[in-house]
Amino acid sequence: MFLHEERPFCDYSLPLNPQQNNYTFCPPEWKVAVLRSQCRDAVKVDVEAQLCAQQIRVSLQGRELWDKFRGIGTEMIVTKSGRRMFPACKVSVTGLNPKTKYVLMMDMVPFDDNKYKWSRDRWEVNGVTDPHLSNRFFIHPDSPALGERWMQYPVSFHKLKLTNNTLNGLVILHSMHKYQPRLHILQTPDPCGPHSGSYLRFTFPEAAFIAVTAYQNSEITKLKIDNNPFAKGFRDHGLNNKRQREERPVQSSIKRPAESRHETEAKNPAVLKTLGAGDGADLTVSSSEDAHSSACRVESAAARNPFISAFMNRGTADTACGLEDWGESLKYPSSQDTPPTSHYTSPDHYSTRSSRLPNGVVALSTQPPLGQSTETLRCRRFSHLPQSLRPQDGRPAEQPQPSGAGFAAILGAGAAAVKNEAQRQPEFEYPLPFPPKVSRVHLPETTLRSLDMTSDPTGPRPLADILNRIGGRGEASPGKFALAQPAWPPMALGKEALVQPYQSPLDTSGDFLVLQGMLGYPSGLAAGAQLSNGHTDPRVPPGPPAEYPYKMPLLDFYVNEYTGK
DNA sequence: TCTCACACCTTTGAAGTGG
DNA sequence: CCACTTCAAAGGTGTGAGA
Numbered sequence: 001m002f003l004h005e006e007r008p009f010c011d012y013s014l015p016l017n018p019q020q021n022n023y024t025f026c027p028p029e030w031k032v033a034v035l036r037s038q039c040r041d042a043v044k045v046d047v048e049a050q051l052c053a054q055q056i057r058v059s060l061q062g063r064e065l066w067d068k069f070r071g072i073g074t075e076m077i078v079t080k081s082g083r084r085m086f087p088a089c090k091v092s093v094t095g096l097n098p099k100t101k102y103v104l105m106m107d108m109v110p111f112d113d114n115k116y117k118w119s120r121d122r123w124e125v126n127g128v129t130d131p132h133l134s135n136r137f138f139i140h141p142d143s144p145a146l147g148e149r150w151m152q153y154p155v156s157f158h159k160l161k162l163t164n165n166t167l168n169g170l171v172i173l174h175s176m177h178k179y180q181p182r183l184h185i186l187q188t189p190d191p192c193g194p195h196s197g198s199y200l201r202f203t204f205p206e207a208a209f210i211a212v213t214a215y216q217n218s219e220i221t222k223l224k225i226d227n228n229p230f231a232k233g234f235r236d237h238g239l240n241n242k243r244q245r246e247e248r249p250v251q252s253s254i255k256r257p258a259e260s261r262h263e264t265e266a267k268n269p270a271v272l273k274t275l276g277a278g279d280g281a282d283l284t285v286s287s288s289e290d291a292h293s294s295a296c297r298v299e300s301a302a303a304r305n306p307f308i309s310a311f312m313n314r315g316t317a318d319t320a321c322g323l324e325d326w327g328e329s330l331k332y333p334s335s336q337d338t339p340p341t342s343h344y345t346s347p348d349h350y351s352t353r354s355s356r357l358p359n360g361v362v363a364l365s366t367q368p369p370l371g372q373s374t375e376t377l378r379c380r381r382f383s384h385l386p387q388s389l390r391p392q393d394g395r396p397a398e399q400p401q402p403s404g405a406g407f408a409a410i411l412g413a414g415a416a417a418v419k420n421e422a423q424r425q426p427e428f429e430y431p432l433p434f435p436p437k438v439s440r441v442h443l444p445e446t447t448l449r450s451l452d453m454t455s456d457p458t459g460p461r462p463l464a465d466i467l468n469r470i471g472g473r474g475e476a477s478p479g480k481f482a483l484a485q486p487a488w489p490p491m492a493l494g495k496e497a498l499v500q501p502y503q504s505p506l507d508t509s510g511d512f513l514v515l516q517g518m519l520g521y522p523s524g525l526a527a528g529a530q531l532s533n534g535h536t537d538p539r540v541p542p543g544p545p546a547e548y549p550y551k552m553p554l555l556d557f558y559v560n561e562y563t564g565k
Numbered sequence: 566t567c568t569c570a571c572a573c574c575t576t577t578g579a580a581g582t583g584g
Numbered sequence: 585c586c587a588c589t590t591c592a593a594a595g596g597t598g599t600g601a602g603a
Contacts, residue, residue: 077598080568084596164567175566213567214598221598230596233573567603574597581590 023136023169055095058183058202061154062087065227066207072219073123074209076179082161082170086228089181089207090156096147101188103143104150106157107135108171111178111208118216129177136171137184144188157181162211173211180208 060066065087066074077083089106096102110132117126138160142149163170173179180203187198215221225231 086597225598228597229575231573231598232575234598569600569602571599571601572597573599575595577592577594579591579593582588584585584587 023138023171056185056200057094058091058185060204060207061090061092063206068223068227069220070206070208072223073217074207075212075215075217075220076162076173076209077215078162078164078173078175078211078213080163080165080168082163082165082168084158084161085209086224087207088156088158089160089183089204090154090158091183091202091204092154093150093185096151096185097187098146098148098151100147101144102147102150103184103186103188104140104155105137105143105184105186106140106160107137107182107184108162108173108179109135109182109203111180111205114178115174116176116178116210121217123210123216126176130174132174136169138171164211164213175211175213178208178210180205 069087076085093104110129113129114125115127115129116123118124138157140155140157141159142155161170162173164173164175166172182201182203185200185202215224225234
């Protein structure tokens with residue numbers, strides 16, 4: 001769905017995932033599998049999986065904006081009908097196998113075991129967390145897609161919606177609880193072969209937030225209004241509000257309210273606190289570059305506000321991260337042909353580890369580069385740049401903007417040249433300019449031929465529609481696009497789904513689908529919190545595997561795609 | 566603390582218009 | 585036929601009243 005709107009692909013041979021609802025439950029077995037893989041004592045390195053996975057790197061896009069929010073204490077509204085996140089999670093992925101299909105999913109996991117309350121001007125711990133509800137994934141609408149697709153542009157999860165209602169199938173959160181996004185990269189199992197897919201997950205503690213039903217911190221409200229285009233009507237400090245405009249028709253110069261805490265702290269580095277290793281008990285680590293930096297730079301001094309200090313990390317940026325950031329920080333994939341020389345090959349990202357589980361699933365987990373300081377990492381990262389381009393503070397220096405022809409080059413035959421350039425400087429981040437309207441772009445004939453331009457209403461949208469949405473529209477709006485969705489087998493949702501459980505064509509064992517089936521591995525793996533080394537994970541409730549009666553397993557989905565059912 | 570109606574906004578596609 | 589403009593619809597957003 002969103003693919004059509006934001007990203008052009010010259011190869012449209014693969015079917016898109018047209019599911020109107022991209023949410024599904026998290027199989028508890030996955031948790032166990034990943035937790036096992038992340039327990040170092042239990043890791044049995046699988047050489048094959050390691051080769052395919054250890055280069056995979058994920059970084060959160062829009063860091064400046066996230067930093068702004070984290071500096072104040074990010075809040076996300078949850079509503080009964082579902083509310084989008086702002087900022088939305090947008091990640092860039094590198095290191096995937098370009099010719100392998102992957103499913104990208106996102107869910108929210110508790111950040112800690114606390115429940116919070118807003119006390120006058122700050123967040124305070126208010127008891128222990130309520131029982132965590134069953135995880136629900138938001139499956140990226142492009143899934144499944146080839147690795148080269150995922151790596152070509154940052155992957156946005158802006159359509160993910162948060163809710164506190166268990167009946168609507170969205171990602172469910174408890175209000176006044178703190179969560180962090182978690183990205184799942186699932187290598188799709190081969191429907192014609194053994195069902196073994198690699199599996200990785202990356203959490204983003206820098207994007208942690210407290211779920212609320214109404215904003216508590218007015219500074220968060222201001223920040224959202226200032227940055228969210230849909231809230232533009234509330235800018236000018238509320239004077240766009242009709243009522244207030246009528247009350248105050250003339251307001252030539254409006255003074256900003258008192259300097260926000262965020263701004264104050266940004267100007268006073270001594271006030272800044274880094275995100276501590278308080279999540280250390282959590283085996284999940286951040287995959288993103290700056291989260292790693294955070295973990296490496298834990299400061300011992302306690303902030304006045306423990307919650308806010310938990311959000312704080314590094315200096316805040318002054319530049320707003322607008323819609324244009326989809327092109328910024330675009331990372332071209334580094335060479336896939338060059339195997340790494342050591343296990344930890346990504347100086348500024350977390351590397352991956354893998355383990356073969358008893359059920360045959362290769363579980364992969366992220367690990368920080370051990371024994372390396374942040375400065376070391378940064379020095380290495382920019383070592384290939386001329387001295388003049390190396391940032392003084394470890395941040396990327398401003399790079400010269402490539403010409404507008406860069407977009408066409410990516411689209412057409414020029415893509416190879418761009419890639420070669422990226423291979424020469426694999427860590428270099430190329431800002432990508434907005435492409436012009438497609439009507440003014442002359443694409444090579446070979447490129448046009450490679451696109452599926454059929455008039456089949458169930459097929460992909462014309463190239464013009466794709467590209468016109470890219471220019472100047474980083475965030476896709478719902479519009480009327482849903483009407484144009486191809487008619488795929490309906491995915492039962494919510495109450496309706498419970499009435500009409502999905503009957504897997506592959507699973508004849510009963511009316512209920514046990515979610516191991518989503519990956520195709522046997523259901524004998526006991527669900528629970530007990531790890532193989534005896535540790536327990538408090539997030540994984542003990543008990544039998546949950547049964548989810550109505551979601552089509554991913555494997556079935558892929559098989560249906562391949563077999564044309 | 567939560568829900569809901571509301572005004573305001575962006576985004577989108579269709580229809581209309583003119584060269 | 586193409587480019588551009590206008591319009592209406594859909595839906596995202598925070599606000600504020602009330603439960």
